[in-house]
Amino acid sequence: MKTVFDRPHALCDVPLHYCPGCTHGIVHRLVAEVIDELGVEGKTIGIAPVGCSVFAYNYFNCDMIEAAHGRAPAVATGVKRTHPDNVVFTYQGDGDLAAIGTAETVHVAARGENITIIFINNAIYGMTGGQMAPTTLPGQVTTTSPYGRDRKIQGNPIRVCEMLSTLDGTALAARVSVDTPKAVINAKKMIKKAFQNQLDGKGFSIVEVLSTCPTNWGMSPTDALQWLRDNMIPYYPLGTYKDIDAQEA
Amino acid sequence: MAKKVLMKGNEAIAEAAISVGCIHFFGYPITPQTEVAEYLAKRLPKVGGLCLQAESEVAAINMTLGAAAAGTRVMTSSSSPGISLKSEGISYIAGSDLPCLIVNVQRGGPGLGGIQPSQADYYQATRGVGHGDLRLIVLAPSSVQEMASLTAQALDLADIYRMPAMLLADGALGQMMEPVDFSAFPKRDVPEKTWATVGHNNARPHNIVNSLYIDPQVLEDSVKARYQRYAEVEKNEVQYEEFMTDDADIVLVAFGITARICKSAVTAARAAGIKAGLLRPITLWPFPKDAISAAADHAKALMSVEMSMGQMVDDVRLAVNGKKPVYFYGRTGGMIPSVEEVTKEICSLANAL
Ligand SMILES: Cc1ncc(C[n+]2csc(CCOP(=O)(O)OP(=O)(O)O)c2C)c(N)n1
Ligand code: SF4
Ligand SMILES: [Mg+2]
Numbered sequence: 001m002k003t004v005f006d007r008p009h010a011l012c013d014v015p016l017h018y019c020p021g022c023t024h025g026i027v028h029r030l031v032a033e034v035i036d037e038l039g040v041e042g043k044t045i046g047i048a049p050v051g052c053s054v055f056a057y058n059y060f061n062c063d064m065i066e067a068a069h070g071r072a073p074a075v076a077t078g079v080k081r082t083h084p085d086n087v088v089f090t091y092q093g094d095g096d097l098a099a100i101g102t103a104e105t106v107h108v109a110a111r112g113e114n115i116t117i118i119f120i121n122n123a124i125y126g127m128t129g130g131q132m133a134p135t136t137l138p139g140q141v142t143t144t145s146p147y148g149r150d151r152k153i154q155g156n157p158i159r160v161c162e163m164l165s166t167l168d169g170t171a172l173a174a175r176v177s178v179d180t181p182k183a184v185i186n187a188k189k190m191i192k193k194a195f196q197n198q199l200d201g202k203g204f205s206i207v208e209v210l211s212t213c214p215t216n217w218g219m220s221p222t223d224a225l226q227w228l229r230d231n232m233i234p235y236y237p238l239g240t241y242k243d244i245d246a247q248e249a
Numbered sequence: 250m251a252k253k254v255l256m257k258g259n260e261a262i263a264e265a266a267i268s269v270g271c272i273h274f275f276g277y278p279i280t281p282q283t284e285v286a287e288y289l290a291k292r293l294p295k296v297g298g299l300c301l302q303a304e305s306e307v308a309a310i311n312m313t314l315g316a317a318a319a320g321t322r323v324m325t326s327s328s329s330p331g332i333s334l335k336s337e338g339i340s341y342i343a344g345s346d347l348p349c350l351i352v353n354v355q356r357g358g359p360g361l362g363g364i365q366p367s368q369a370d371y372y373q374a375t376r377g378v379g380h381g382d383l384r385l386i387v388l389a390p391s392s393v394q395e396m397a398s399l400t401a402q403a404l405d406l407a408d409i410y411r412m413p414a415m416l417l418a419d420g421a422l423g424q425m426m427e428p429v430d431f432s433a434f435p436k437r438d439v440p441e442k443t444w445a446t447v448g449h450n451n452a453r454p455h456n457i458v459n460s461l462y463i464d465p466q467v468l469e470d471s472v473k474a475r476y477q478r479y480a481e482v483e484k485n486e487v488q489y490e491e492f493m494t495d496d497a498d499i500v501l502v503a504f505g506i507t508a509r510i511c512k513s514a515v516t517a518a519r520a521a522g523i524k525a526g527l528l529r530p531i532t533l534w535p536f537p538k539d540a541i542s543a544a545a546d547h548a549k550a551l552m553s554v555e556m557s558m559g560q561m562v563d564d565v566r567l568a569v570n571g572k573k574p575v576y577f578y579g580r581t582g583g584m585i586p587s588v589e590e591v592t593k594e595i596c597s598l599a600n601a602l
Contacts, residue, residue: 012455041449041451042448042449042450042451042452043448043450044448045319045446045447045448047315054461057457057459058457060455061455062448062449062455063446063447063448063449063455063456063457064446064455064456064457064458064459065314065315065318065345065446065457065458065459066345066457066458066459066460066461067311067314067341068311068337068338068341071307071308071311071314071337071338074303074307074308074309074311074312074314074315075311075312075314075315075318076315077301077308077312077315078275078311078312078313078314078315078316078317078318078319078321078323079315079316079318079319079446080315081273081299081301081312081316082273082299082315082316082319082321082323083319083321083447083448086319086447086448087448103304103305103307103308104304104307104308104311106304107303107304107308
């Protein structure tokens, strides 16, 4: 009998703690599949953030480090600069990457660190129970923007891929979604490219994945996916914002 | 005979680190320690190492954490305001059981303070260098030679006990020039870093470097296990120097640059017929409590002399535990006490006893 669907080796055989319908789980699987396909589990070091994916260190089968909130890119720099032949990736949420860790994110890209970042943009602070994120949309209700995010009071969201694409050190900045099977296939392609870039020494690669948080958005998983399509994708258009391969061609 | 080189204190730290295989440095410029990074920026590329200027002290300490997690001998250095920024990372390093060297070439505070030498980060180094139950090994050099030798020692101690070590210097030691001998650092056996996250190479289960324990019982157990290691440090690694304490009526306690001033003051007081002595803690943690307690058995009084408003004096009092009176003399804000000032303090104390 032929196995057509199995757990990737790079994903540990342990129960994931994510809420039902949360897209963190899908992205974990895609990253693990890519690590398997590239055959790099033995030389990969992953950096977990502080956020809902904090326990990623228990889920990925490669060596793992748990960083302080927002500091994963700096930790990754320390690993990669002392072990350039290893594969180093971070997995971070929007609060982690685009609020408390903004400086670390911008500078890891500016330096062109040869690492890979998987960035989960769910427009909310999931772990702490639904507070406003730097990526929370204008008008979006959260526990700390209970009347909806007002640009005059809470400021404007950050479009991370657009911002990082202006930096010379960035090799790849792409925004994907996992809301349909087709989108998942494309997301995996981009994640694979982001890891392949590192193997090829091309420099800093980031894949931003638009993600749902049914729990804190207060929606069913399917409604959450629809909300993502209706609200997030228009504000955060999918696409590749920088790809040095395309520029060279 | 070993050759001595004339060097600035900050440069001696840098060269000593290289000499014991610490060739990776992450930092951010701040007076009065910038020469550490400048020296390493020149030297490290030539010995296959790396000196990387980070975007902040926050980033630098987390780069240090990453390198340490991957099993690399690594250091960072800064001065007081920068150490405050590093405190988050230091707590994570301690909680993740990672070895590294953190250098603090202290300047006056609080806030932006000043750029002149200070010892006012004693509390921070020995008490509050990060949240949670944690300790750093804290070594306090008092000469350029010790800037070098204690740097080498700190790196070994960090590896042996799998914990961060701090070299607590000050701007005066950082800037002064003295001859240094790099040939004679005692080498200690350090354990292999089997826990390091360097890739499992499909040969072992994955390693995890982590400081999160959601279950309070598990967290308590992990902290207690760490404190057993701390107890070993306290048992094995206390260092101090005694100067004329044998028959002393008045024992000064001072570390770093202040201890040098106190030594001269003790000599001056002795010339004036006062039996003074000096006990110089070299390790601020572990603190030489037993030695100070023993000194209190035969002295009439003790006096802590510091470049702060009085911080180490608390530890001296705890060690003396009420047996004898403990006095304090200090200058702060970048002011350095003169030999005359300290001698005068000793004399008036002697008159009052
Ligand atoms: C220094 C610090 N500040 C605040 C927190 C509390 N905290 C934990 S996770 C988090 C936000 C996480 O949100 P995000 O990065 O978007 O990840 P998500 O949970 O949405 O996946 C915050 C504020 C912390 N752990 N550390
Ligand atoms: S709180 Fe939101 S982001 Fe976190 S696991 Fe649940 S659904 Fe996912
Ligand atoms: Mg989020």
